[in-house]
Amino acid sequence: MIEIVVPQIGETTAEVMLIDWLKKEGDPVGKGDPLFEVDTDKAVVTVEAFADGVLAQILMPAGSQVLPRQVVGLLASPRAEVSALEAGLSPDVA
Secondary structure (H helix, E strand, C coil), X not given: CEEEXXXXXXXXXXXXXXXXXXXXXXXXXXXXXXXXXXXXXXXXXXXXXXXXXXXXXXXXXCCCEECCCCEEEEEECHHHHHHHHHHHXXXXXX
């Protein structure tokens, strides 16, 4: 799993509001895709994915106050998602 972290936005920003997730758990994510939006005291910033994968888990919901470098979600590699699906298949599925 890859940690999704709030980036440091500006030198003086201590805390930001996570406004909205732009993807849902289970959605595929490509590098550069918009993931979530945060509101600083000066602007709304869209945070993009830095790797390909699947949004495995949202740890901080929309409306949460978060800190720079705080983990807010988890990204699974696309291969890990396929492996999990294969592991969940019943033995009689070819």
